[in-house]
Amino acid sequence: MLNKLTPGDMLVWLGEKDPRKLEELFREARACAIEHVGPKVYFRGIVELGNICAKDCAYCGIRSGNTRVKRYQMTIEEILAAAREAFEMNYGSVVLQAGERQDEAFLLLIEEALQGIKALSGGKLGITLSLGEQSAETYERWFRAGGHRYLLRIETSDPALYRQLHPADHSFDARLACLRSLKRIGYQTGTGVMIGLPWQTHENLVSDILFFERENIDMIGMGPYIPHVDSALPKSVTDKYDAQENFRLGLVMIALTRLFLKDVNIAAATALQAIDPTGREKGVMAGANIIMPNITPVKYRGDYQLYAGKPCLDEDPRKCSGCLELRVRNAGAEIGYGEWGDPVHFLRKKKTAKECK
Ligand code: SAH
Ligand code: SF4
Numbered sequence: 001m002l003n004k005l006t007p008g009d010m011l012v013w014l015g016e017k018d019p020r021k022l023e024e025l026f027r028e029a030r031a032c033a034i035e036h037v038g039p040k041v042y043f044r045g046i047v048e049l050g051n052i053c054a055k056d057c058a059y060c061g062i063r064s065g066n067t068r069v070k071r072y073q074m075t076i077e078e079i080l081a082a083a084r085e086a087f088e089m090n091y092g093s094v095v096l097q098a099g100e101r102q103d104e105a106f107l108l109l110i111e112e113a114l115q116g117i118k119a120l121s122g123g124k125l126g127i128t129l130s131l132g133e134q135s136a137e138t139y140e141r142w143f144r145a146g147g148h149r150y151l152l153r154i155e156t157s158d159p160a161l162y163r164q165l166h167p168a169d170h171s172f173d174a175r176l177a178c179l180r181s182l183k184r185i186g187y188q189t190g191t192g193v194m195i196g197l198p199w200q201t202h203e204n205l206v207s208d209i210l211f212f213e214r215e216n217i218d219m220i221g222m223g224p225y226i227p228h229v230d231s232a233l234p235k236s237v238t239d240k241y242d243a244q245e246n247f248r249l250g251l252v253m254i255a256l257t258r259l260f261l262k263d264v265n266i267a268a269a270t271a272l273q274a275i276d277p278t279g280r281e282k283g284v285m286a287g288a289n290i291i292m293p294n295i296t297p298v299k300y301r302g303d304y305q306l307y308a309g310k311p312c313l314d315e316d317p318r319k320c321s322g323c324l325e326l327r328v329r330n331a332g333a334e335i336g337y338g339e340w341g342d343p344v345h346f347l348r349k350k351k352t353a354k355e356c357k
Contacts, residue, residue, distance in 0.1 A: 014202040029255035029287030042341030045086035045295035048304040053099025061228035093126030100132030114145035151190040157211035190219030196246030218346040223269025226307035258287030263344040281331040
């Protein structure tokens with residue numbers, strides 16, 4: 001049995017290559033998940049509702065500087081139809097994700113989508129937003145309209161590395177301030193990083209896990225970095241990419257985060273599946289308890305390529321969900337259909353806050 005991990009232990013595990021030792025770590029992490037958040041895996045259907053983005057993050061395929069992308073924005077009817085489909089498939093929650101837009105038409109579209117999803121599901125569908133950096137007023141407005149979880153990856157907790165991967169007007173401090181304002185407003189707050197980024201060290205990854213703890217984060221969504229052909233990163237840098245190594249690190253990060261933080265929700269990122277066809281199930285077996293099946297209309301999927309090789313590009317959501325369900329069951333986990341699967345960490349924090357009043 002592993003005792004409480006130290007940063008030094010985590011560093012050693014990040015360098016571990018022996019498959020038998022790694023299996024032991026993953027088994028331990030899965031047992032920790034079962035003990036602290038239960039045996040179930042929760043599905044959150046993700047709607048990639050638009051690829052118009054004001055930002056120009058160097059690694060991302062839909063960054064504003066990439067002129068080769070055909071831009072789209074789903075209508076309110078299309079968003080509600082996708083959410084209805086998730087509800088009919090008995091998913092507990094949906095995630096609304098998109099490139100970053102701060103114009104009033106977009107803010108209103110999201111507000112209406114939130115109200116519409118609440119109405120069509122009689123309040124039963126949980127809703128996570130993943131719409132980038134916004135003002136505190138916007139976060140409050142969307143919270144009032146029914147959003148109760150928000151995912152905003154910090155991408156890396158190292159400000160210097162953050163600067164290397166973003167244009168000068170993208171600010172690490174502003175992103176951190178957004179995370180803090182989401183928490184203050186009352187969202188279940190999620191963050192995460194990309195794993196195997198250019199210039200990233202194992203020490204950076206250990207600091208990322210300590211960052212999650214320090215910021216009292218409820219949900220973690222992190223996955224391997226995968227280069228995109230139209231990224232703004234130099235070819236000499238993206239050529240060093242090692243898919244299998246990033247995959248290994250991705251699973252080790254899930255396991256270490258589970259063992260270190262215990263009661264948070266951890267997603268098995270789709271990027272894992274872009275590298276290995278059973279990547280998300282392996283993520284669950286390494287301690288993750290959330291999977292986000294893609295419920296974006298098939299006609300838009302090809303235009304939401306954040307990285308190369310995103311899986312299920314031409315799959316109908318219903319078929320996609322069927323095969324995923326089977327594969328998760330085969331991996332030995334149960335699916336929490338129709339349940340919100342709130343992070344135990346958040347519920348515990350809320351209880352403690354009440355008791356202290
Ligand atoms: N625009 C929003 C949400 C969409 S991007 C935001 O940035 O928060 C969602 C996530 O995709 C980002 O947080 C980033 O971590 C991930 N991503 C972007 N490019 C990637 C790449 N090349 N490889 C792996 N993940 C990537
Ligand atoms: Fe836009 Fe998000 Fe991609 Fe950055 S990571 S360019 S904010 S979609």
